[in-house]
Amino acid sequence: MAYSEEVLRRARARLEASRQEKQETYEAHLQQAYARYPRLQEIDRELRGTVAQVVAAAFRKGEDPTAAITAVKERNLALQREREWILDASELDPDFLDNTPICETCGGTGYVGANMCECLQELCRSEQKKEISSLIGTGRERFSAFRLDYYSDRYDPNIGASPRQLMERGLQICKAYAFGFTQQSPSLLFSGSTGLGKTFLSGCIARTVADRGFSVVYDTVIQMLSDYESDKFGESTEESRRNLARYTSCDLLIIDDLGTEMVTQFSVSALYNVLNTRLIKGLPTIVSTNLDSEGIRGRYTPQIASRLLGSFELIPFFGEDIRLRGK
Ligand SMILES: [Zn+2]
Secondary structure, eight states: OOOOHHHHHHHHHHHHHHHHHHHHHHHHHHHHHHHHOHHHHHHHHHHHSOHHHHHHHHHHTTOOHHHHHHHHHHHHHHHHHHHHHHHHHSSSOTTTTOOOOSOTTTTTSSEETTEEOHHHHHHHHHHHHHSOSOOOSOSOOOGGGOOGGGSOOSOBTTTTBOHHHHHHHHHHHHHHHHHTOOTTOOEEEEEOOTTSSHHHHHHHHHHHHHHTTOOEEEEEHHHHHHHHHHHHTTOOOHHHHHHHHHHHHSSEEEEEEETSSOOOHHHHHHHHHHHHHHHHHTOOEEEEESOOHHHHHHHSOHHHHHHHHHHEEEEEOOSSOHHHHTO
16 A cells, blocks of 8 residues: 555654654663662663774783673673562562663564555554545645734733733644643634634644644534434445444544534534543544524524533634735
């Protein structure tokens, strides 16, 4: 199977990240073990003194190195035995100082000769599945391009701050969210009027999280519901069927423009199904909407409203339409 360069890059990055993580864990464990059993550190230090050094010393003194080499070898074996004794007698787990490579087959390089190792293939397959289905936008969604100066710095007594201060906070939250994203991250609700940067910021999050190797699906609520409708009426395409599985299983689902769709019994139940399934699985979702909490309660069933208002962290958006200011 040929993978795109991008998929391969992400798969390799994940392999490298696991390798690094394992190495870091090992080093941290080693330091803990040293702190607890200082003799271990002395032994390791002595073991690192190489045979070559001893041999060189023997030569400098004009002696035959053979005896010195034998002595060093014996000394090393004795040290290794002592090391094992200390560890066996210690309270440390047997694999606490495990330093084997993450993959025995390829040593963690991802390749055996010219062939891709099964471990990297597996990562490529998983990355392939994660390709973002329909990340919309202009491709300019970078946190660094977010214009805080579009938001007024005038104090607004209604919110107890200026819109700019509020958005500065929102921007920080979104950045921290994207760069620290895990499958255990909370769900977010972006609420505020049109043109306040909700779509832009969710696009930033989508790109950052996807770049970090997570599966992200970004869709408008209308597109998502239309995939469910096609499925219901037997008009599904291969793409819409693939999307259906992704909505409930991707690491991060971003639903844009909630509130712009037509509310029908079907749309409400499909929406509830997506939100609830992801909450049960513990997978995070970001929903952006023009509705405030009153609007959400008025438009949706109590079940949907309680999910959105109870289980999502609210990020409020305030200010004037920045798209007008940008022109
Ligand atoms: Zn491997």
